[in-house]
Amino acid sequence: MTAPLVVVGDVLLDIDIVGTSSRLCPDAPVPVVEQAEERPRPGGAGLAALLAAASGREVVLVTALADDEPGRRLRAMLERHVEVAAFHLHGGTPCKLRIRAGEQSVARLDTGEGQALDGPVGPRVTDAVAGAGAVLVSDYGRGVTRHRAVRSLLGDLPGHVPVVWDPHPKGEPPVPGTRLLTPNEEEAARLAAADGAEIGGSGLAAAGRRGRHLGRLWGLDGVAITLGAEGALLCDGTRTPFLAPAEPARGDACGAGDGFAVGAVDVLADGGPLTAAVTEGVRRASEFVRAGAASALATRLTENGTARLVPERGEDAFGLAERTRRAGGTVVATGGCFDLLHAGHVSLLRQARRLGDCLIVCVNSDASVRRRKGPDRPVTPAADRVRVLEALSDVDAAVVFDDDTPAPLLERLRPQVWVKGADYAGTPLPEAGTVRANGGEVVLLPLLEGRSTSRLLSTTKGTAS
Structure with missing residues (x-):
């Protein structure tokens, strides 16, 4: 039996309230949204886990969940498709509620500032990480990757278990032994600047310099900087970076980074090389964008376990x-x-x-x-x-x-x-x-x-x- 893919990271509850609008409110210059319909779905590491499960893999999600109504909703949605190994989230479950009239966002309300604080994680989390065939860290800056016990478990993984680390500007540095780091251009620039590296410019040349710097800084096998419509640039310690070009794709790119990371870890889990992992990651990200509105896609994953x-x-x-x-x-x-x-x-x-x-x-x-x-x-x-x-x-x-x-x-x-x-x-x-x-x-x-x-x-x- 193949060991599961373990996704480690912070989950959020995304809710879209979608309706139509043809008039303004009489007591304020704001639209009246009518025939409103609620569309809840997991975000953050939850979306990454659903994408991984949709590719046919057995997936365990290691995360922190609060015992509140949004946390219970998240757990129920996720457990339909993946195994959830959760420890306690202190504070309220992070929620992002968007009110939309057709394709236009009218307002967004963020609630819940929960953090994963140090403490016991329990045997389910310990066993899940220890039994991983591959690990995808989906860091959204809410503390799961900062938790001492979680970092210790990740650091103790044997060398043959590939770790792909999808970073966040407010998150944590990858653990030693990480096989691939997957920042976008902005994240790579911020991570390099946070280390004091003054690497100016934009485009492939700047991305290559930042990728090589981050690889040396953390002793990584590879850094794949995603470049949107241009694809992704892999810096793996050699003198010449590898560019995986993207196929033309129009659509909502929100969440495409999760698709990239899932595609990359899929290849590495099967023993593939970094170049093949980055190429597959670009293909999955392009496929994600072509699939339509990211919110609709995530809703389908939640309901059906498939993007279709x-x-x-x-x-x-x-x-x-x-x-x-x-x-x-x-x-x-x-x-x-x-x-x-x-x-x-x-x-x-x-x-x-x-x-x-x-x-x-x-x-x-x-x-x-x-x-x-x-x-x-x-x-x-x-x-x-x-x-x-x-x-x-x-x-x-x-x-x-x-x-x-x-x-x-x-x-x-x-x-x-x-x-x-x-x-x-x-x-x-x-x-x-x-x-x-x-x-x-x-x-x-x-x-x-x-x-x-x-x-x-x-x-x-x-x-x-």
Whole structure:
């Protein structure tokens, strides 16, 4: 049995109160937020633990929790997906409450200044750290990494257990033997300045100097400075740093650092090198940003244990689309016959799924395929085509339509993004008006050359003859 990944750090309770606003309060120049809905989720090390569990690993979260209502809510949300080994948090559970009207924050209220003070941590915490196969320290400056017993346990880990340390400006220095430190540019600058190092400038050159300084300062194997859209720079004691570039990604980057750290520790836990760990960390961070609003993503992790908006029991494609929109997510849809699923289909579906929070595939009915392709098609009946599509990890739901175009179906689904292959470039799409009238947009994605069902069938017939 593989030893678990242990996440050590401070947890917070994040709550979004989300509604709509169309008027100002009569007694003050502030918006009135109506139809408000509460969306609670774990933050800090709690989010890192959920991301790690979503990747399929057994995860134990070592943290400090207060015995108050927010602390109990946090424990209940976390224990659905990870094992929690907690000691006492002195003071109130840190909470960040945001009031939002649509995509706009109206106000934020921070409560709870709890700190993890020195004292006994209990056998569950001791056993959890001692039995770790890998450790991710997610420091949010609330005292867990300052706790003497916790630092002692981390310092006593054998050398073959990799430790990834995600720092905080108000947090603690990494323990000796840490394999990888993962600050962002601002954190690296503050950490270097706190040691008295005057390393000015910005960009790769300055990041490299700061990374080498921090590595020498704490005797680290590697320092990976995350650079946002540029990726991450690994300084591992050699003369030449390694840059892992990021794929283009648009979206809310809040929480992407947790995704980076989780990706890196996943690789190191399996014995991979630092370069591979940083490359995977960048990929996970980009994936996190592309997945949509960070608050919606964290809420999905809390509810489902996965970043995906999965259909609930008995929920159809229309219910999934509506729930995605309510959660602030983006509905992506595409369509076609999907008769004899091939690599070109898979490539298109994977690209489409990256554009939003759920992908719904609109599938031509058998009668519709016959009208388009002739009496010998489809080869595979609609029910089987839907079953195969919904088995793909990139497809969240599939729905059959019998019309000659998907326009009537799209009128009901109202996707924000409608995807077609690049072979439709220059071709008028009859459904485009419907998509745009509902506030969506049509995009074309590149295809794998030489892949098509018609070509596959003609090749098969030629071979048979």
